[in-house]
Amino acid sequence: METKETVHVNNANVFNVKDVSVSYGEFVAIKNVNMDISKNKITAFIGPSGCGKSTLIRTFNRMNDLILGAKVNGTINYQGVDLYDKMVDPVQVRRRIGMVFQKPNPFPKTIKENITFGLKVNNMTDNMDERVERALTQAALWDEVKDDLNKNALELSGGQQQRLCIARTIAVEPDTILMDEPCSALDPVATKKIEDLMQELVKEFSILIVTHNMQQASRASDYCAFFTTKTSDDGKRRTGELVEFNETNTMFTNPDEELTEQYISGRFG
Amino acid sequence: MSLLSELSQTSMKPFEKVVKFFITVSAFAAILISISIVFTLLTEAINFFQDPAVTLKGYFTATRWTPTFQNPEYGVIVLISSTLYIAVIACLISFPLGLFSAIYLSEFATKRTRKVIKPVLEVLAGVPTVVFGYFALNWITPNIIQRFIPGTGVFNALSAGIAVGIMIIPTIASISDDALNAVPNSLRNGSLALGSTRRITALKIMFPAAISGIIASFILGFSRAIGETMIVTIAGGQYPELNLDPRSAMYTITSSIVNVSLGDTPHGTTAYNALFALGITLFIMTFILNIASDYVARKYRKEYE
Numbered sequence: 001m002e003t004k005e006t007v008h009v010n011n012a013n014v015f016n017v018k019d020v021s022v023s024y025g026e027f028v029a030i031k032n033v034n035m036d037i038s039k040n041k042i043t044a045f046i047g048p049s050g051c052g053k054s055t056l057i058r059t060f061n062r063m064n065d066l067i068l069g070a071k072v073n074g075t076i077n078y079q080g081v082d083l084y085d086k087m088v089d090p091v092q093v094r095r096r097i098g099m100v101f102q103k104p105n106p107f108p109k110t111i112k113e114n115i116t117f118g119l120k121v122n123n124m125t126d127n128m129d130e131r132v133e134r135a136l137t138q139a140a141l142w143d144e145v146k147d148d149l150n151k152n153a154l155e156l157s158g159g160q161q162q163r164l165c166i167a168r169t170i171a172v173e174p175d176t177i178l179m180d181e182p183c184s185a186l187d188p189v190a191t192k193k194i195e196d197l198m199q200e201l202v203k204e205f206s207i208l209i210v211t212h213n214m215q216q217a218s219r220a221s222d223y224c225a226f227f228t229t230k231t232s233d234d235g236k237r238r239t240g241e242l243v244e245f246n247e248t249n250t251m252f253t254n255p256d257e258e259l260t261e262q263y264i265s266g267r268f269g
Numbered sequence: 270m271s272l273l274s275e276l277s278q279t280s281m282k283p284f285e286k287v288v289k290f291f292i293t294v295s296a297f298a299a300i301l302i303s304i305s306i307v308f309t310l311l312t313e314a315i316n317f318f319q320d321p322a323v324t325l326k327g328y329f330t331a332t333r334w335t336p337t338f339q340n341p342e343y344g345v346i347v348l349i350s351s352t353l354y355i356a357v358i359a360c361l362i363s364f365p366l367g368l369f370s371a372i373y374l375s376e377f378a379t380k381r382t383r384k385v386i387k388p389v390l391e392v393l394a395g396v397p398t399v400v401f402g403y404f405a406l407n408w409i410t411p412n413i414i415q416r417f418i419p420g421t422g423v424f425n426a427l428s429a430g431i432a433v434g435i436m437i438i439p440t441i442a443s444i445s446d447d448a449l450n451a452v453p454n455s456l457r458n459g460s461l462a463l464g465s466t467r468r469i470t471a472l473k474i475m476f477p478a479a480i481s482g483i484i485a486s487f488i489l490g491f492s493r494a495i496g497e498t499m500i501v502t503i504a505g506g507q508y509p510e511l512n513l514d515p516r517s518a519m520y521t522i523t524s525s526i527v528n529v530s531l532g533d534t535p536h537g538t539t540a541y542n543a544l545f546a547l548g549i550t551l552f553i554m555t556f557i558l559n560i561a562s563d564y565v566a567r568k569y570r571k572e573y574e
Binding site (some may be wrong): 168 | 379380453455456458459460461462463464465466469473474477478
């Protein structure tokens with residue numbers, strides 16, 4: 001597919017974000033974001049509530065299209081293709097860029113059907129049993145559920161449900177996984193399992209994760225983006241902005257920005 | 270004032286007591302009225318069965334319903350079959366149309382379209398049934414049924430069934446729409462995020478997740494079709510014999526009740542008492558269906574708590 005403008009395509013990047021702003025009607029949720037997201041790395045988005053990090057992550061697989069009045073300005077290049085090009089079908093985008101949500105949302109079907117649904121949708125109906133097993137194994141869930149694949153997924157624990165949602169996402173073989181606070185509804189043990197899992201998955205996928213939990217970002221990510229909310233001069237509007245985008249190690253030991261330093265040391269936010 | 274006396278001061282002021290009294294009375298009044306209706310129906314129905322000309326066997330096996338004839342027959346099966354026949358025609362019309370409009374409203378319509386269509390559907394629910402009755406008799410029958418199906422009578426089951434079906438579309442659509450909206454949005458997002466289209470999401474995820482509520486709406490719609498009176502009386506005719514030809518008139522339970530009570534049937538006669546036997550029959554049928562619908566609906570509420 002031809003894109004309107006030739007962009008610098010770095011093979012090490014999966015996304016190039018240029019001057020991106022997202023607004024809902026009059027309200028600008030986040031503005032002027034510029035960043036390159038590396039392939040096969042974990043990139044974490046952190047920042048206080050309302051800073052637009054969840055809004056931003058939803059632009060990467062065009063889930064924002066589903067919200068009435070949401071508008072994305074600027075360009076997001078996905079492997080060199082403008083995701084918001086008129087010719088791009090969001091359904092095809094979501095087949096390559098999977099998403100795991102804040103609250104585990106398994107379908108009220110059996111464990112197996114939760115995986116096969118996505119396979120059928122994506123015409124991956126060959127060797128289904130094998131694909132189900134592989135996805136569940138990759139999501140570190142296989143051993144726990146292999147004997148009751150026909151059990152209703154809603155009977156699983158919260159952590160298992162979230163790993164099932166991850167399994168269902170990787171089953172359709174995306175190259176990128178977006179995670180929107182995937183552990184916020186889970187206890188520390190389940191959280192640990194998901195974090196360990198991410199370290200395995202990143203060998204095969206690029207991972208973007210929004211998190212409220214700074215320890216999680218420092219433990220689990222390679223790169224880290226810190227967003228904050230800026231209030232307009234008249235005090236009426238609050239807009240999210242990217243403050244710093246850096247390697248996680250640098251960010252947590254020697255951040256470039258004073259604001260980042262304040263946030264990660266717990267002095268605000 | 271000591272703390273104890275302060276704490277033991279009642280907050281029930283006289284006015285609140287009065288309000289509480291009236292609310293309690295109203296609540297019990299509804300129950301009391303229902304019980305007395307059933308009681309009246311039952312006592313009069315018992316009088317009906319005490320007539321030697323009436324037997325329980327005849328009630329369920331005779332193939333004519335002619336209580337005002339010289340040699341009366343009381344075959345309720347005629348009325349029950351007509352009632353169910355017309356109700357089934359109504360369901361064939363209203364289930365698909367009602368369900369599709371619900372799916373459209375909840376899964377495809379934009380908020381603005383929804384804002385227009387939902388009230389219009391609700392207006393359709395508010396049209397007096399007598400209007401639907403004349404619509405069936407004076408428009409559906411001559412313009413559609415008689416044009417395409419020759420040999421159809423002026424009064425016929427088909428036209429009545431279609432009109433009843435149109436009447437209950439809003440019931441089905443509105444309850445099914447509520448059921449679909451009760452499914453968490455996260456399921457919709459989960460499906461779309463896997464790369465499925467809106468159509469697949471609606472049919473494979475949302476519809477199965479809302480199935481109990483949708484079935485409840487079907488049962489309720491069926492129950493309304495059975496109890497519907499004006500449309501079937503006006504457009505369905507009064508043919509008192511067992512008959513399964515949709516082109517001819519039929520005789521539903523409700524229209525026979527109307528027919529007998531409008532005539533000059535003297536109080537206390539068997540024909541008069543027959544009304545109450547019919548009443549209790551209809552009551553039992555709709556009661557069972559309503560309980561079934563309630564049961565199914567409650568089951569679906571459990572799923573997402």
